[in-house]
Amino acid sequence: MNLFVNYLNEIGLDISFVVCKEQGDIILKKLCHNLNIEIFDYDTFEHLVLESKIPKVDYAFSWNFGRLISKKVINYFDGNIINFHPGPLPEYKGVFGINFAIYDQIDYWGATVHFVDEKFDNGNIIYCEKFKLDIEDDVNSIQEKTQNQLYYLAVKVINNIKNEIPLPIEKQDNYGKYISRKDFEQKKKICMNDKNQEIDKKIDAFFIHLMKEPMWRLMVSIIH
Secondary structure (H helix, E strand, O other), X not given: OHHHHHHHHHOOOOOOEEEEOOOOOHHHHXXXXXXXXXXXXXXXXXXXXXXOOOOOOOOEEEEOOOOOXXXXXXXXXXXXXXXXXXXXXXXXXXXXXXXXXXXXXXXEEEEEEEEOOOOOOOOOEEEEEEEEXXXXXXXXXXXXXXXXXXXXXXXXXXXXXXXXXXXXOEOOOXXXXXXXXXXXXXXOOOOOOOOHHHHHHHHHHHOOOOOOHHHHHHHXXXXX
């Protein structure tokens, strides 16, 4: 998000405000302060929208926001809220998609830019770019590749808007999975009756990027 705000500022676009989670991002807040950009937590922002005290803008952008944006806010900005989703849509909606990609043992990943509607990651797609995964990729390396892809797509979208080029719109197909935080916590549990292959998949997807591999492999051999 910080990189995106800096980019918008550097190319001379007017940033009317920034909305962050309640606790906020200290670095983001400092950046907004330095750039003289007003910053709100979402609850305050939504309240001000309902009172029509937030300026109308051509487009609003959501990056790693993590909260469902209300229909009233969406309508206030005439449906022109664009989300940068760190995964391919419609295949992987919600959170922790990269972990599930490794668990599902798929050989690709991607990033998506889409319009926001009343459901998570459900709106019409503007751009979706996919890339091949390497056998040595883990959560951290895929995350880095995904963020680079998102930034590339963000620049592409902004260039279209600046040059008054209509954004491509594609309706999402009705398939794929939605992953919640509850799904993530449930899936990563290692159970005593899990088979060896299942345990290995869970460790690769949910744990190995957090600690050194030999330690985890030793623990797995003990569990086995």
